[in-house]
Amino acid sequence: MSILNVEGVSLSFGGVKALRDVSMQVEKGSITAVIGPNGAGKTSLFNSISGFYKPQEGRVLFEGEDITRLPPPRRAALGLGRTFQNIALFRGMTVLDNVKLGAHVRMRTGLLSAFWYLGKARREEAEIREQIEREVFDFLEIDHIRRHPVANLPYGLQKRVELARALAMRPKILMLDEPVAGMNREEKEDMARFILDVKEHWGMTVLMVEHDMGMVMDISDQVYVLNFGQLIASGKPAEVQANPEVIQAYLGSGDVSTLREKLGARKRVA
């Protein structure tokens, strides 16, 4: 069963067509990866799904519901969690507060109870704290830095805190925008393990954009390949790896005539 359906989404900025008629399905409980060369439109696709950009054409369905026109906070409330390519932690807060903020949509404390810190506020803060400690901090092994301001943490840990923040939301689908970009091998292995655990122990659906082919091929169930805003291939990692168009998109082709043909085709589309 697919949890997320992207149907014929097109997005353009002025004359630049970032996405053209992109369709994809994300199966529940799977790890789906979107790959493609730089500027292929992967992050644009992500932003269209999380509500940052409004696609001009097409629909985004989440659990069968059309969310194309919903503002981002409503999508978060439905269960779309995500991390960002360039770390988007709140630098003025501690690790604990950042992660607690991830649980914002699951909390209901009102203004009055927050001011007096009685009743709901007190109860909810304690509950969420306990949940975060048990589910997130233990799991991601960041309990030792909970009181640290995020600004001073090393890069790899910041990435992990961002994942923690997304997990605190208990999303139905977790969208990771380049989770291992800029990491060393050890940090990458840790992150891959966390992503697999998220899928296997929590049963969470993961959708990720990633450049690291090794990781994509190792852990994903389904791979979509974007190039110049168009979907050029999809399938199991092994199938995609063998697809000549994908190889061409990544490595380029030495053949001048195919390049001409391709440029001509693009002109006709535009």
Next chain:
Amino acid sequence: MRIGSPKETYIADEALFRTRTQWMWFGILLAMLAIYPFVANMYWIFLLCLISINIISTTGLNILTGYTGQVSLGQAAFMGVGAYTVAWLDNNTGSPFFINLLAGAGMATAIGLIAGLPSLRVKGLYLAIATIGASFILQFIFINWESVTRGTRGINIDPPRVLGTELDNPDTFYWLVVPIMVVMVILAANLFRTRIGRAFIAIRDRDISASVLGINLPFYKLMSFGIASFYAGMAGGLYAYFFGAINPESFPLLMSIFFLAAIIVGGMGTILGSILGAIFMTLTPEVLRYGVDFASPFIDNPSQILSPLRTAVFGAVIVGFLLFEPHGLAEIWRRIRRFFHLWPFRT
């Protein structure tokens, strides 16, 4: 030196004061505030009342500007709204003072919510200009809505009465304003232990990712404006009762800048910063006045030379803070605490 503060429950670990030392210092502070009016003279009690009013307003502005990142230059005008509401109620209905104060704060909140509407579209300098616009409009209303505000002549307000006693002097008024100040500061501190306060900080740090994480930006921005104006309205109402008379000149734009300077000097986005900033901004002119008095015998014609100099020194001190201590007095306080934390083993 404190080595650790082990906790057995998460509630204990989430508390406002997490160590016994903090509780002790808080108790000492309250005790000092309680004996202060019996040991200080009238002038210093007056000053502490004024500081308390300024702390309330500064805390409100710090919630809006320091924590939520929405620059506002309307805080004094919102104080004016609270003050005029209190003055009108006091003169026309004779309702008890606490109702008047709450009504003043409520009215300021309503006006603040309207004045905050531009924040949904603009931020930074543009928002600052928009709030200046709001404060000019309010100033215009204070001057020209004669039937309510009595224009430039201003309004007199009778002192509040508690159990038949008139709080007409600083030493009695002290018992009204200081408890309100303490409660409102604690309320503000509580706010930032909950989801609402975290949402404010998230909007300040990265509004776009806050929105993707499920924070409704317009709702929380307006809420922040509402809270800041509530604090301003309460401070304005107390101001009206304290001075017994207000006129449109009582709440100039310069006063809004005073509060903005207070949060910068004190420390943006810290509760302690609001307190220290308000104290600093209220006391520095007084201290400088003592300096002038001290220097007077040695200089000819002191009032003409030293009074302008006093203003210039005040300005220079603020510039100095911006340059050398951009995180404000709260950061100095933290450094001192850290020093004593490990003292005498590592300093």
